[in-house]
Amino acid sequence: MDFALSKEQTLLRDGLNKFLTARYELEKSRAAAKTGPGWQPEIWRGFAEELGILGATLPEAVGGSGGGPAEAMVIAEELGRALVIEPFVDTVIVAGGLLARAGSEAAAAVLEHVAAGSAVVALAATEAGSGDHWEDISTTAVRDGEYWVLGGSKAVVMNAPLATHLLIVARTGDSEGQQAISLFLTEFNPAAPPAGVTMHGYRTIDDRRAADLIVHELRLPAAALLEADAWPSLALARDEGAAAVCAEAVGAMRKVLADTVDYSKQRQQFGQPIAGFQVLQHRMVDMYMELEQAASAVYLAVLNLDAEPTTRARAVSAAKATVGRAARFIGQNAVQLHGGMGMTEELAIGHYFKRLTAIQYEFGSTDYHRARYAKLTRPTR
Amino acid sequence: MDLAWSAKDVEFRDEVRAFLNAKLTPELRRAGRLMTSVYADHEASMAWQAILYERGWAAPAWPVEYGGCDWTLTQHYIFNRESTLADAPALSPMGIKMVAHAIVAFGTREQKDYFLPRILTGEVFFCQGYSEPEAGSDLAALSMAAVDDGDDLVCTGSKIWTTHAGEANWIFALVRTTRSAKKQHGITFVLIDMATPGIEIRPLVMTSGEQIQNQIFFDAVRVPKANVIGAIDDGWTVAKYLLEFERGGGAAAPALQVMAESIAEAAAHQPGPAGGALIDDAAFAVKLADVRIRADVLEILEYRVLAVVADGGNPGADSSMLKILATELSQDITELALEAAGPRGRVYQPHATLPGGPVSEFIPPTDDYVSGEPWQAVAPLHYFNDRAGSIYAGSNEIQRNILAKATLGL
Numbered sequence: 001m002d003f004a005l006s007k008e009q010t011l012l013r014d015g016l017n018k019f020l021t022a023r024y025e026l027e028k029s030r031a032a033a034k035t036g037p038g039w040q041p042e043i044w045r046g047f048a049e050e051l052g053i054l055g056a057t058l059p060e061a062v063g064g065s066g067g068g069p070a071e072a073m074v075i076a077e078e079l080g081r082a083l084v085i086e087p088f089v090d091t092v093i094v095a096g097g098l099l100a101r102a103g104s105e106a107a108a109a110v111l112e113h114v115a116a117g118s119a120v121v122a123l124a125a126t127e128a129g130s131g132d133h134w135e136d137i138s139t140t141a142v143r144d145g146e147y148w149v150l151g152g153s154k155a156v157v158m159n160a161p162l163a164t165h166l167l168i169v170a171r172t173g174d175s176e177g178q179q180a181i182s183l184f185l186t187e188f189n190p191a192a193p194p195a196g197v198t199m200h201g202y203r204t205i206d207d208r209r210a211a212d213l214i215v216h217e218l219r220l221p222a223a224a225l226l227e228a229d230a231w232p233s234l235a236l237a238r239d240e241g242a243a244a245v246c247a248e249a250v251g252a253m254r255k256v257l258a259d260t261v262d263y264s265k266q267r268q269q270f271g272q273p274i275a276g277f278q279v280l281q282h283r284m285v286d287m288y289m290e291l292e293q294a295a296s297a298v299y300l301a302v303l304n305l306d307a308e309p310t311t312r313a314r315a316v317s318a319a320k321a322t323v324g325r326a327a328r329f330i331g332q333n334a335v336q337l338h339g340g341m342g343m344t345e346e347l348a349i350g351h352y353f354k355r356l357t358a359i360q361y362e363f364g365s366t367d368y369h370r371a372r373y374a375k376l377t378r379p380t381r
Numbered sequence: 382m383d384l385a386w387s388a389k390d391v392e393f394r395d396e397v398r399a400f401l402n403a404k405l406t407p408e409l410r411r412a413g414r415l416m417t418s419v420y421a422d423h424e425a426s427m428a429w430q431a432i433l434y435e436r437g438w439a440a441p442a443w444p445v446e447y448g449g450c451d452w453t454l455t456q457h458y459i460f461n462r463e464s465t466l467a468d469a470p471a472l473s474p475m476g477i478k479m480v481a482h483a484i485v486a487f488g489t490r491e492q493k494d495y496f497l498p499r500i501l502t503g504e505v506f507f508c509q510g511y512s513e514p515e516a517g518s519d520l521a522a523l524s525m526a527a528v529d530d531g532d533d534l535v536c537t538g539s540k541i542w543t544t545h546a547g548e549a550n551w552i553f554a555l556v557r558t559t560r561s562a563k564k565q566h567g568i569t570f571v572l573i574d575m576a577t578p579g580i581e582i583r584p585l586v587m588t589s590g591e592q593i594q595n596q597i598f599f600d601a602v603r604v605p606k607a608n609v610i611g612a613i614d615d616g617w618t619v620a621k622y623l624l625e626f627e628r629g630g631g632a633a634a635p636a637l638q639v640m641a642e643s644i645a646e647a648a649a650h651q652p653g654p655a656g657g658a659l660i661d662d663a664a665f666a667v668k669l670a671d672v673r674i675r676a677d678v679l680e681i682l683e684y685r686v687l688a689v690v691a692d693g694g695n696p697g698a699d700s701s702m703l704k705i706l707a708t709e710l711s712q713d714i715t716e717l718a719l720e721a722a723g724p725r726g727r728v729y730q731p732h733a734t735l736p737g738g739p740v741s742e743f744i745p746p747t748d749d750y751v752s753g754e755p756w757q758a759v760a761p762l763h764y765f766n767d768r769a770g771s772i773y774a775g776s777n778e779i780q781r782n783i784l785a786k787a788t789l790g791l
């Protein structure tokens with residue numbers, strides 16, 4: 001049993017913290033999200049060239065540094081603390097993991113670009129009809145000579161408007177559920193989507209970019225099939241993504257609680273700081289206990305990501321459900337304790353509240369994970 | 382960073398498991414399984430203490446020179462966890478887990494030599510005299526008078542919520558030796574022989590029907606000054622030290638996991654509200670998943686606090702957090718067990734359980750008939766008794782006050 005960070009992990013955390021403190025301004029990032037290109041490409045370049053974090057969890061062979069779940073946790077927590085909108089978890093952890101496990105030359109080539117900061121890979125998995133159950137997709141891929149022909153529609157594909165590549169999940173056979181779920185890799189230019197793809201881009205409630213993609217007779221070369229029967233890899237990617245956003249949420253919640261405690265000591269009402277009122281003290285203690293449970297849940301998930309799939313899924317679902325509950329409680333109460341100002345765009349708290357709201361629904365909602373946990377722990381006899 | 386135990390820890394776990402397998406008789410396991418509160422059946426508890434004593438494991442947290450074990454904190458956690466998994470009856474905490482630590486830290490040579498070996502064997506069995514009718518959460522407001530009279534203190538007043546006062550032959554108590562402006566000053570920590578003249582016990586019948594708690598009246602009870610722990614008027618220092626042991630514990634999760642798991646197994650055979658098995662009712666399944674998730678997460682949180690202590694750190698107010706989370710989770714689990722028990726949960730049948738004390742005004746059926754399974758008989762009693770969790774050892778409101786002040790600086 002050991003919860004300590006190694007020397008290298010501590011350096012990683014401190015370096016990233018220093019970079020973000022000096023260079024990542026909340027106002028600038030929101031401006032980029034709302035009226036700019038949707039992100040700050042110079043920050044992404046800094047992540048790659050100055051910090052090397054875009055390869056932190058990728059294999060050394062593609063220019064990464066071969067880290068694992070603990071490194072992902074350390075990075076995601078810092079990104080959460082600074083409310084970074086650039087797509088680290090989606091591109092490096094989720095897409096990066098899928099590409100690394102696929103192991104093909106094409107995948108390795110894309111991974112080199114990911115590590116170097118010149119590729120953003122968006123995963124097109126969720127559909128209107130699948131919800132959180134990615135095994136229930138209905139997008140199909142049919143072989144036609146040297147080509148695959150894809151048809152279907154994908155909902156809320158995170159970062160598609162920023163992407164250089166798409167990973168499309170489609171069904172390559174008649175079977176249902178986890179069988180014949182395959183993964184296709186293709187280059188993508190959001191400014192000029194290929195024939196067969198219509199993109200409706202938008203901003204999400206937490207100031208990120210995403211899109212609905214309508215795919216109709218998209219012809220991809222045979223080599224675009226990255227992995228057939230990709231379900232085990234996809235399920236792992238989703239659990240890794242869930243664990244990473246849990247860590248991100250813990251970073252955000254630490255900041256939110258600290259801001260709320262500070263604010264309660266400054267804000268005077270009835271002739272005294274509101275921090276002196278017991279009902280508010282107890283509320284903040286409950287926020288603190290939710291935070292510490294969430295932080296423990298992250299360890300539970302992260303330290304089980306390499307376990308066999310059932311153990312991993314149980315731990316990740318316990319974590320995501322716990323973090324979802326904490327994110328809702330801490331977010332809502334941080335707004336309440338800040339009063340009307342907590343509802344404005346003027347204070348950081350409102351922006352964190354929106355991110356903490358979105359996280360509750362990423363990589364499976366709180367209720368999805370509760371239900372999955374219930375299923376996994378149901379007595380069998 | 383990892384959750385794995387070292388090879389040495391695994392070896393230790395196997396050693397503990399083998400011991401428990403060999404020594405826990407079916408009767409002892411039954412006493413562990415049918416507990417209706419944090420207290421096991423008194424006889425079973427003392428029998429198990431004797432077996433542990435023989436192995437040298439009755440008081441592992443004590444310093445080795447007094448009969449403790451040279452274990453790492455992880456080993457303590459493993460021992461507690463394995464004991465719970467094996468349905469070992471709980472040992473009474475007041476002697477081994479509480480007053481002994483005060484004697485070790487503040488006692489004289491004579492006090493240590495007399496009490497520690499006898500606590501280990503069970504010859505001396507302590508109860509605790511802290512709360513008074515007018516001093517509960519505000520413990521320092523206690524007023525039981527102790528008047529200086531030569532070699533003795535003469536004690537008059539009353540203590541309440543004294544667990545196992547009838548079974549105990551000694552009590553450790555906080556008494557008022559001096560009235561001063563600062564109420565924490567002037568309190569003295571004393572050990573009183575329960576056979577001293579002037580002591581009267583009034584059992585309190587709890588909602589479960591059990592008589593484990595008591596009120597004690599002291600009428601001019603003479604306590605030799607040789608039985609004061611620490612300095613006269615400085616008992617608050619000793620009491621505060623002990624409260625951390627009382628709250629600390631830090632290995633509640635395994636027992637809670639076992640409780641929740643047994644609800645899952647039971648619910649697979651109970652009818653659900655909309656037909657089918659209860660375990661397949663969506664609303665129930667989510668509630669059950671929720672408490673099991675909280676137990677899984679609490680286990681990691683306990684490990685994290687343990688890691689701080691193992692590094693030589695002080696858990697400080699984190700022990701308050703663990704106390705709140707463990708007791709509130711336990712209450713939710715007992716609530717769910719009562720739901721799972723269905724109609725049988727309304728039947729009062731303490732004879733099918735093994736409570737920590739006698740049951741008042743109950744005549745068991747002559748044929749020992751039990752409606753349903755023993756766990757269904759335990760469910761309501763455990764639910765009632767578990768309300769104590771958020772009240773004892775400093776109510777959870779007091780713990781939140783401590784966290785607000787110590788951790789958040791409010």
